[in-house]
Amino acid sequence: MTDDKPDDPTPPDDGTFFEQSDRRLFLKQSLAVASLTLSPFPFLKTAEPDSDEAPVGNAEKVSFTLSVNGKKLRLSTDPRTTLLDLLREQLGLTGTKKGCDFGQCGACTVHVDGQRVLACLSFAVMQNGRKITTIEGLAKGDRLHPMQEAFIKHDGFQCGYCTPGQLMSAVSCLREGRANSEADIQEYMSGNLCRCGAYPNIVKAILDVKTGGQNA
Amino acid sequence: MKPFEYVRPSTLQEAIELVATNPKAQFIAGGTNLIDLMKHNIAAPGKLVDINHLPLKKIEKRDGFLRIGALVLNSEVASHKRVLASHPLLVQALNAGASGQLRNMATVGGNLLQRTRCPYFYDRAFPCNKRIPGSGCGALGGINRMHAIFGVPEKPDPRSCIAVHPSDLSVALSALEATVWVQGPHGERQIPMNDFHRLPNNRPEQDTTLANGELITAVEIPDAVFPKHVHYLKVRDRASYAFALVSVAAALDIDQNRIKTVRLAMGGVAHKPWRLFEAEKLLTGQTVSETIFRQAAEVAMQGARAFEHNAYKLKVAPNAIVQALKLAASLS
Numbered sequence: 001m002t003d004d005k006p007d008d009p010t011p012p013d014d015g016t017f018f019e020q021s022d023r024r025l026f027l028k029q030s031l032a033v034a035s036l037t038l039s040p041f042p043f044l045k046t047a048e049p050d051s052d053e054a055p056v057g058n059a060e061k062v063s064f065t066l067s068v069n070g071k072k073l074r075l076s077t078d079p080r081t082t083l084l085d086l087l088r089e090q091l092g093l094t095g096t097k098k099g100c101d102f103g104q105c106g107a108c109t110v111h112v113d114g115q116r117v118l119a120c121l122s123f124a125v126m127q128n129g130r131k132i133t134t135i136e137g138l139a140k141g142d143r144l145h146p147m148q149e150a151f152i153k154h155d156g157f158q159c160g161y162c163t164p165g166q167l168m169s170a171v172s173c174l175r176e177g178r179a180n181s182e183a184d185i186q187e188y189m190s191g192n193l194c195r196c197g198a199y200p201n202i203v204k205a206i207l208d209v210k211t212g213g214q215n216a
Numbered sequence: 217m218k219p220f221e222y223v224r225p226s227t228l229q230e231a232i233e234l235v236a237t238n239p240k241a242q243f244i245a246g247g248t249n250l251i252d253l254m255k256h257n258i259a260a261p262g263k264l265v266d267i268n269h270l271p272l273k274k275i276e277k278r279d280g281f282l283r284i285g286a287l288v289l290n291s292e293v294a295s296h297k298r299v300l301a302s303h304p305l306l307v308q309a310l311n312a313g314a315s316g317q318l319r320n321m322a323t324v325g326g327n328l329l330q331r332t333r334c335p336y337f338y339d340r341a342f343p344c345n346k347r348i349p350g351s352g353c354g355a356l357g358g359i360n361r362m363h364a365i366f367g368v369p370e371k372p373d374p375r376s377c378i379a380v381h382p383s384d385l386s387v388a389l390s391a392l393e394a395t396v397w398v399q400g401p402h403g404e405r406q407i408p409m410n411d412f413h414r415l416p417n418n419r420p421e422q423d424t425t426l427a428n429g430e431l432i433t434a435v436e437i438p439d440a441v442f443p444k445h446v447h448y449l450k451v452r453d454r455a456s457y458a459f460a461l462v463s464v465a466a467a468l469d470i471d472q473n474r475i476k477t478v479r480l481a482m483g484g485v486a487h488k489p490w491r492l493f494e495a496e497k498l499l500t501g502q503t504v505s506e507t508i509f510r511q512a513a514e515v516a517m518q519g520a521r522a523f524e525h526n527a528y529k530l531k532v533a534p535n536a537i538v539q540a541l542k543l544a545a546s547l548s
């Protein structure tokens with residue numbers, strides 16, 4: 001953030017939205033859900049690279065683009081779809097976990113434009129044009145990310161349910177310069193809960209990556 | 217969740233008009249509070265007006281003020297060079313709130329307008345005057361350990377609300393005497409932070425003095441008189457990632473051990489950030505000492521009133537005031 005950060009250029013709204021009665025909407029949605037069950041990912045089309053165009057659509061469906069783990073996608077969903085549900089249900093990226101669905105546990109942590117956020121408290125359409133990285137995109141092919149290596153080395157998990165969120169958060173925490181001490185890590189990783197109580201080992205793993213000077 | 221139409225206006229005027237002319241339309245910024253409420257079916261906007269692409273993302277130095285755009289993220293404010301140098305109280309309050317992930321999403325405007333965390337407000341099986349005016353208050357006869365001790369009615373009536381405002385940022389902004397800039401269908405106006413949130417009185421559904429369709433554009437903080445002796449103390453159920461039971465923002469301007477100016481505000485104790493004007497008066501001109509801090513805390517607690525489960529706040533709050541002042545004054 002600088003004093004003179006330019007604001008996002010936004011093309012004008014093209015006015016294609018329209019109002020509908022709730023009942024008609026409900027009927028149409030039921031149909032949409034029915035057709036949904038036939039094909040697993042009917043929304044996916046590879047997008048041609050484009051600019052930050054405003055999403056278009058109505059209360060049933062909006063179209064927008066996202067880059068997910070380096071792949072640019074043109075998507076179409078009900079505007080109520082959270083980023084978390086889009087990743088898991090529509091893109092089949094189930095590495096990102098749903099713990100609470102209300103912003104309280106951190107299991108759904110992903111990176112948006114390199115920053116850690118909670119996928120459960122964001123509508124997918126609002127991320128239009130942004131770059132999403134999930135746990136599936138953290139390793140480089142077969143080479144694990146140093147943070148993943150460190151979690152294995154220090155036993156930073158038990159059941160593993162919170163682990164994708166912990167890892168995404170840990171990588172960010174380091175990038176944010178908030179992993180300088182045990183106390184620092186405890187404070188700045190507090191948004192990721194672990195029912196198994198693997199906290200001490202998670203802290204050790206992060207400190208190891210930090211002091212090892214590995215490139216996170 | 218009820219279906220909604222998503223729109224992304226590109227100008228302030230367009231955004232304001234969309235909300236001002238449609239009672240079912242609502243702004244959305246970071247979404248961290250509104251989406252939560254929509255999932256609980258407590259908020260059900262028919263139209264979501266995404267303001268994230270409006271030009272309200274700057275932190276700018278103005279003559280005598282620092283102006284922070286309504287869409288600057290909480291994490292961006294807390295790591296901004298100028299804010300770190302001149303308003304450390306703000307940084308401490310922000311970093312005490314929510315989590316690293318949430319601070320990367322939450323905006324300044326959204327933080328001021330987040331709604332209460334009263335569990336009965338969230339639970340639609342219970343009556344709640346804030347959710348459904350006139351339905352009653354689940355907290356009055358229920359578990360009220362999180363609830364208010366200031367600005368509460370002597371004799372609760374059927375329209376009462378004893379909820380607290382959960383924002384940490386607002387408490388610091390109140391102590392720093394910030395001004396909220398808003399733009400509405402009838403133009404621009406400024407609201408002093410202390411008049412922005414309101415006591416529930418008989419309209420608990422109204423958290424603030426903002427009118428329908430009004431958009432927060434920025435907050436302005438007068439130039440630092442408190443770059444050094446400040447502390448934000450937050451008492452909560454766990455060490456981090458929890459809302460305040462009681463919090464204290466303390467800012468002192470100390471010259472040769474004498475208090476020239478002091479500002480005190482509390483969170484977790486009222487329906488709005490609670491400025492401690494009487495305690496400030498008592499402290500001004502005094503020599504720094506634990507004794508005088510203790511006296512100030514006593515004065516601050518006058519008029520406090522507890523309910524069945526929150527009487528502990530009557531003890532925690534004065535101790536928190538003393539502790540915050542000591543830490544701000546570097547008195548051990």
Ligand SMILES: Cc1cc2nc3c(=O)[nH]c(=O)nc-3n(C[C@H](O)[C@H](O)[C@H](O)COP(=O)(O)OP(=O)(O)OC[C@H]3O[C@@H](n4cnc5c(N)ncnc54)[C@H](O)[C@@H]3O)c2cc1C
Binds near residue numbers: 248286318459
């Ligand atoms: C698990 C959890 C823990 C949390 N802990 C804390 C904590 O300890 N301390 C704390 O202070 N907060 C805490 N929060 C709350 C968090 O800080 C708020 O949810 C956040 O600040 C809201 O900002 P937003 O931009 O996401 O708002 P949104 O959810 O987008 O909007 C909130 C409201 O503000 C309105 N709005 C937003 N921007 C504007 C504007 N510019 N003008 C007019 N109206 C606007 C919206 O219409 C909506 O009604 C926590 C939240 C969660 C989920």
Ligand code: SF4
Binds near residue numbers: 356376
């Ligand atoms: S305290 Fe306020 S928010 Fe809570 S139940 Fe009572 S009226 Fe509703």
Ligand code: FES
Binds near residue numbers: 099101103105108121
């Ligand atoms: S699933 Fe998102 S924070 Fe728990």
Ligand code: FES
Binds near residue numbers: 156159162
């Ligand atoms: S490893 Fe089981 S929840 Fe963290």
